Amino acid sequence: MSLSKKLKELRDKQNWSQETLATxxxxxxxxxxxxxxxxxxxxxxTVIRFAEVYHVEKEYLVEELDQLLPNVEAPGFVLKENPEDPDIGLIMKLMEQEPELKRALVDLSLIGPRRRxxxxxxxxxxxxxxxxHKDKM
Structure with missing residues (x-):
């Protein structure tokens, strides 16, 4: 079952309106x-928050999300630049050291262009x- 169907089904089971859930x-x-x-x-x-609100295991919803989102581990997803570029090496190292930043950047890539x-x-x-501020000190 798709994530969207699971979310709707969970809300329907609670007999909540979309407005109630949104609040x-x-x-x-x-x-x-x-x-x-x-x-x-x-x-x-957001998916984790849905799991908390519905009192379901997060894996029930996250496994569906993993199939919907691009595979950020796949080579070439983040990079479309020249791999010889030294800045790209620094960025790759930062992504390895800061997985939360990496996830945030993937989320950023999925939102609309104006908000992004x-x-x-x-x-x-x-x-x-x-x-x-660093230069002034």
Whole structure:
């Protein structure tokens, strides 16, 4: 059974409306609808939260999510650059050292372009701010 069908079935078993679930999950009702119709894929943190709200084992939902998301371990998923580029080596090392960052970047790649741009700008600005403060010390 697909993740979207599982989410809808779990909500129906509780006899909750999408609005009720959305309030519990702190998200908009339309987001719940998109997850239940398969038009959007929730990130890992959201799936874990669904499992907590529904009181089901997280593996019940996560295993479906693993099939929907791209295989980030597959060679070439992250890199479309020249593998000789020294920056790519640094990025690969960072991804190995910071698995949460890697997951966050995969989640970032799955959201819409305007929101992705917003978050990317935020990351860039935080790093610039950190460099400015570091240089002043």
């Amino acid at each position: 519990m999950m702190n998200m908009h009702r339309s987001t719940v609808s998109r997850y239940e119709t398969g038009k959007a894929i929730p990130n890992y943190q 741009s917003f978050y990317a700008d935020g990351i860039v600005n935080f790093i610039k701010l950190d460099k400015r």
